[in-house]
Amino acid sequence: MSNVDSAATERVSAVYDDFGRRWAHGTSPLYEDWACGIARHPDLCARIAALPRRLQQPNLLFAASRWAGCALEPSESWIRWLRSAWDDVIAIATERSVQTNEPNRCATLLPVLSRLDGPVALLETGTAAGLCLFPDHYSVDYAAPSGPRRVDPHGGATSFALACEVDADASVPERMPDVVWRRGIDLDPIDATDDDAIAWLANLVWPGPDHDARVERLRGAAAIVGAAPPRIEPGDIIDLVTPVAAEAPREATLVIFHSAVLLYLDAEARRRFADTVMGLSARLDRPVLWLSNETAGTLPEIDARVPAGLAVDHRFVQTVDAVPVALAGQHGAVYETSAFRGA
Template sequence: MAAQDDAARIAAIYDDFGRRWAHGTSPLYEDWALGIAGDTDVVERLADLPRAKQQPNLVFASMRWEGCPLLPYIDIRAWLIEHWAGVVSTGATWSVQTNEANRCATWLPPLSRIEGPIALLEVGAAAGLCLFPDRYSVDYRTPAGVRRVHPPAGPSDVLLACTVDSETSVPARWPDVVWRRGIDLEPIDAADDGAIDWLANLVWPGPDHDARVARLRAAAAIAAADPPEIVRGDLLERVTDVAALAPAEATLVVFHSAVLLYLDAGQRRRFAELMAGLEAEIGRRVVWLSNETMGTLPEIDAQVPAGTATDHRFVQTWNERAIALAGQHGAVYETAPFAE
């Protein structure tokens, strides 16, 4: 019964990934996910792997790393069975670390509202590409037209793009970032070409994602030129001591995207409790910014109006108060659902 339950759980994960996340944005991954969801043999093979290695993003990236043709599932199923050992080996070596710099376009609106110096601490930082929101140019597509904003140093080699539902979301000022740190189980050196190749391989195939690879490599060059310190370790164990290193005169901003979904319910609750007590623990102002999916924390879900479309979107929160919906790869930013 346990094995059957595990197989059913995995099939449901792949079905949800295909129908809810890949649909409309990566037709190939939608096809692969739905194909595997209905493939008893492959689902049983996945059930033999550690749970962290069963996830679609990792399996699909491992398939591509091993040379899987970008063809419909019916055409690559035999390849997958034949190369299963290699796919499993690659998945055991690497992990999912979606380091999408375009998410900074959705971080800038709340960051721009914080006056004075800011210390950034990203949990789940990977190569730290999201630790440079003040180094990228952005095209904000507003109801009135496109507004391009450049960082204080001038136009950047990295141009982000984001559609917003309100002119007020376009930053009127840039955050004054004076300190940057990250925490990750497996930090990535932005100067390591092989590691950046893996990050590029994690980008989904499809026309909606083609620009992401070039943007990732350009952002990696910026990070490599001024590498932030990324501490190796578990976020639950390290967040307090790393936070305590931030300059006392700066507002510490702890932020993350699609990180808590990899924790179980108890771990998510523990992290939320750590964030709630962090300001008192380290004796300085703390802002907790979060981009996470529905279903991560029930108190956040309860703030999302019934009927709100949340596919391909995170719920963005400021100290556990929902303030916007943010596209999973930074392409949209919508405040209307939470307008007072």
Template sequence: MVHARPMPDDAGRLVAYYEDFARRWAHGTSPLYEEWAAGIAANPDMIMRIGSLPPRLRQANLLFAAARWEGAPLNEYARWQSWLVENWDAVVATASVRATQTNEVGRCATLMPVLSRIDGRVALLEVGAAAGLCLLPDRYTYRYASPAGVHDLHPADGASDVVLTCRIDDARDAPARMPHVVWRAGIDLSPVDPADPDAIAWLATLIWPGPDHDARVARLRGAAAIAAADPPRVDTGDLLDRVTALAAESPAEATLVLFHSAVLLYLDAPSRARFASLALSLGERLGRRVVWLSNESAGTYPEVDAQVPADADTAHRFVQSVDGRAVALAGQHGAVYETRPFRNGATARDDA
């Protein structure tokens, strides 16, 4: 006998989440994921099915990657949904032991405009570090394209095999030098070993299908090889519990940069507020200079969203902030960095 699944209490919120994923994130960058997400949003049976899962397993990125890991065909929604229903238990089992740890190394290109302007020694502390690929910004080559031309930046020992390209709207944002990194460490609930082929294969599966993303897989594998040769320290733990103690281990004479990308959206609102308070007070508690560099999607911090110009396009972009001050729109995969909206005195949002 087949028992009907009850509609979850937050069904409307789940529908809105998948609609937003399709419209705001997958649209124009991954047609297949856009179709899958929109199909789920319009399908009450799938909403009930997904709504029966623990909140962590409802994430589109995790569900889609787990399905692909188990062999889901990259087909139109109807055929994919039939496969998913037939293989539901296996997909849920995979999602239960995996996590959304994309570790997009391309984001380093949007961190560099801030990091390169910090004088003296720099200590890097990343929360949600996964394999630590973004803890190695000084080991990649960068190519910035601006209205004034192309600017390349290489590591001190020469050009890297991993080249990160980024379009900037203001030539003044092109980094003139690499940061002098003297210490680096990360925190993650489930650190990833960059030398583990299975772990890197999972990170590759988390990259969305589509021509816009093919180059990301090659970048990931290249960066993982660099990390495997000299792995950065990534501690296991909760970012709220571990960040202060780990920060205290960094060299006192270095400027500590506490940073993250697409991490805080996985916390609830009270936890995000707690982290913001912790980050903003960390320098005072440690008695030294601390820079809080955040790359998060709009909606993570209303106080930061309120600083974004009303006409700014935040699709496929994070709002980058430094110590709680919005400074740029950063492409979710590092391909775009825009600061002009914050330099032109545009009107901030009224509804943030």
């Protein structure tokens, strides 16, 4: 690892420490232990720093380890195993990618989508298997201040339900949106009928009691989507968003949406994507709504509109046309608007 400088090693250590202490803490004790364990081993951080950036992600390294058959053991034992299985783990990581397709995020999209009048056209950028392109097809149990509320699809309740806690009764949808067109864009689309691909998505779900229900929801959503798979265009979201959006029916409200996608782009690419989407309405001569769930730090103009001191750990900042409207749990478990009411 002589070609890896100390700054690169320290950067990887900081990334893993932050992942453990800020993102996994309180939601996946095992991943918190693994990430913080990696951060304490300079030789492993140097190994990771020598990899292409895409392969340095904690999510990918951990999922590849599990796919290779590691035991879900404390970091001391797991790191010994990782050293011995390093080549196999990196080979898996090289062939696979992080495409966490969490259908429960639909519960945090519905408060906005359900209030749109008339038919809706959905275009998801970074869609993976398209599980979030069907927010109107899943039952949702909302825990509201006034008590539990259930919202079902027009065709009736599903065998599983999404779950979300909201801090305002007004956030609970009164109805499902009338979605008449769905399309996705992804560098590496996933076939919802491919058992191996869905097994990898399930493997990407973090271990821990907070996440156990996510695997059941993912498989249930994959069965629904697999019965009528959406069209997913393979390619770069910046290059394709305009031509694909141009195909949406003009009588429908076009919604461009994404969750946890822009963090995988560099700052320049994020800027290009944001400028492209914000200019779509003028280029297509039609109304376009941009609905985004991304982490703080993604775009500076959005960060500037988030109240100072607001805790955003384990939360996306949800924006509508680049205006923050809520905090949304990274896996859709909570939806909070209180900090933005009247802003």
